[in-house]
Amino acid sequence: MIPLARRMDGIIDAIDVEQTLDSGQVFLWYKRGRSYYLIYSENVIRIEPCHGQLVLVHESKPMYIDVERLFRLDDDIHAINHSIGHKDALIGEAVKRFKGLRLMRQDPFQCLISFICATNTSITRVRCMLEGICKRFGNKVEFDGLTFHTFPSPKALQDASINDLVWCGLGYRARFVKQAVYSYLDMDVESLLDGGYDEVRDILLGIEGVGNKVADCIMLFSLEKLESFPIDVWIWRVIARYYRDIVGMGVDERVRLSPNMYRRVSSTMRGYFGRYAGYAQQYLYCYARAYTFDNPSIYTINR
DNA sequence: GACCAGGAGTTGA
DNA sequence: TCAACTCATGGT
Numbered sequence: 296m297i298p299l300a301r302r303m304d305g306i307i308d309a310i311d312v313e314q315t316l317d318s319g320q321v322f323l324w325y326k327r328g329r330s331y332y333l334i335y336s337e338n339v340i341r342i343e344p345c346h347g348q349l350v351l352v353h354e355s356k357p358m359y360i361d362v363e364r365l366f367r368l369d370d371d372i373h374a375i376n377h378s379i380g381h382k383d384a385l386i387g388e389a390v391k392r393f394k395g396l397r398l399m400r401q402d403p404f405q406c407l408i409s410f411i412c413a414t415n416t417s418i419t420r421v422r423c424m425l426e427g428i429c430k431r432f433g434n435k436v437e438f439d440g441l442t443f444h445t446f447p448s449p450k451a452l453q454d455a456s457i458n459d460l461v462w463c464g465l466g467y468r469a470r471f472v473k474q475a476v477y478s479y480l481d482m483d484v485e486s487l488l489d490g491g492y493d494e495v496r497d498i499l500l501g502i503e504g505v506g507n508k509v510a511d512c513i514m515l516f517s518l519e520k521l522e523s524f525p526i527d528v529w530i531w532r533v534i535a536r537y538y539r540d541i542v543g544m545g546v547d548e549r550v551r552l553s554p555n556m557y558r559r560v561s562s563t564m565r566g567y568f569g570r571y572a573g574y575a576q577q578y579l580y581c582y583a584r585a586y587t588f589d590n591p592s593i594y595t596i597n598r
Numbered sequence: 599g600a601c602c603a604g605g606a607g608t609t610g611a
Numbered sequence: 612t613c614a615a616c617t618c619a620t621g622g623t
Contacts, residue, residue, distance in 0.1 A: 319604055414605040420621060421604085466619030471606085506606045527604035553613055554606090580604075 310366060311395020312344045318581050320516050321399055322409055322422045323429070327441065334429065335360055336402040337445045339438045355438040355445075366397050370521075379568050379575040385537050386568075386575055389582035398577055399516065403484055405446045406517035411471050411504045413512075420464070427463030428452070452476045471504025478502045492520050507557045515573040524564045524572040526557060529583040534560060541567055 312331055316324045323334035331342040339355040342362070352362045363369065380390040412424045425446070432447035432455055453476050460469035478501070487495050495518060499510040508527060514520035526534070535548035542563050545556065552560070568575040 410604080411606095413603095415603065415618080416605090416620075417603040417622075419603090423621090461619090464620080467606095467617085468619080504606065508605060512604070525604070528602085529604070551605090551614085555612070584604095 309395050310344075310397055311393075312342055314393060314395045314581070315366070315397045315399065318393075318396055318577060319418055319584075320512075320577065321401060322413075322418065322425050323405075323446065325443075327439075330439075332438075332441070332443065334405075334433075334443065334446050335365070336405055337434060337448060339436050339443045339445060340365075341439065353439075355436045355443070364400055367400050370398070372397065375571045375574050379571055379578075382568060382575070385533075385582075386578060389578040392585075393578050393581045396578060396581060398521070398574060400519075401517040402446075403487065403513070403517040404449050404479055406513050407475055407479060407502075407505075408446075408452070408472055410509045410512045410516075411475055412465060412468055414468065414504070414506075414509065424464045424468070427465075428455075428460070431455070431459060431463055449476055449480050453480065468504065474503045475505070487518050492522055495520065507554055507561065511561065515576070521573045522565050522570050524561045524568070524576045526552065526561055526564075526576075527580070529580055530576060533579050533583050534564070538564070538567075 313326065316331060316333070321333070325332045329343060331344075333340045333342060337356060338360060340360060340362075341353045343352075352360075354360060376390050380387050408428070409421065409425060413421045416424075426444070429444035429446055432451050433445040436443045436445055452472075455473065455476070457469045457473050460472055463469075465472060482498070487498065490498070492514065495514055496507075496510050499505050499513055500507070505513070508525050511523040511525035515523035515525060524530075531552060532548045534542055535546050539546045542560050546560070564576070565572045
């Protein structure tokens, strides 16, 4: 049993595993009974929440994945929540309502492919696409009497034809994924982990199929850039309706974000929330999805 | 049948 | 620099 979010002072904080897995940052997970199974690269990981505080972790392969790293328990969530949660009433409320939410530290390759697939579609369909890729190019694994297919390595996916990927349900994204595999194989992942935000973003933007938003997601969820502030349709609505005066003119949720506008708005939000803006973004994303704007409660929070 | 979904590339002004 | 268009596709 591994304690989740054990602070330096020994206090253990609850993590809501389902809330975290279901927050749109990761797609290949399954709930079976009380257990959660996560496809992490070429591994299947079983996560068992226990009173919201402890998990049991088993893996299908000997390769050890540190659950404390996976759930970013090395982040001081109290300090983070304190630093972002007092910026305004909305983020304060979101932090309060999604107290068990955490960011995860994903495998960069799986994260890259996942968010290229996540353009202009729903989370449900992203899962279908990724499952198709796993079934076609990953390894079949029997684990706990259940059958899983792991995520293929870059080299395993290198041989995929565009037709193969289309068949997996990727549609027009197939050629982007195909190109991205080659790009990734040419990249030095360590330098992406160590590099600064601007530098790494520009490298990622060089991959076909990766724009501002996808680059931000990859950096936030797998490359240690916690200041990344991805803006999807939900976050854009939140900004347009709640942070309009912070971001400034020209903010209209009915208008699509141009790349330049995206950069300006995202940069402003990074400045506003600071080095943990990515956590703020994740809280706001969950809040916006859970309490849709049909629910007027979001309007009643005064800054 | 239109519209939406954790968007991005291309084109033309 | 930006709006308009296109790219697949399942769900509502």
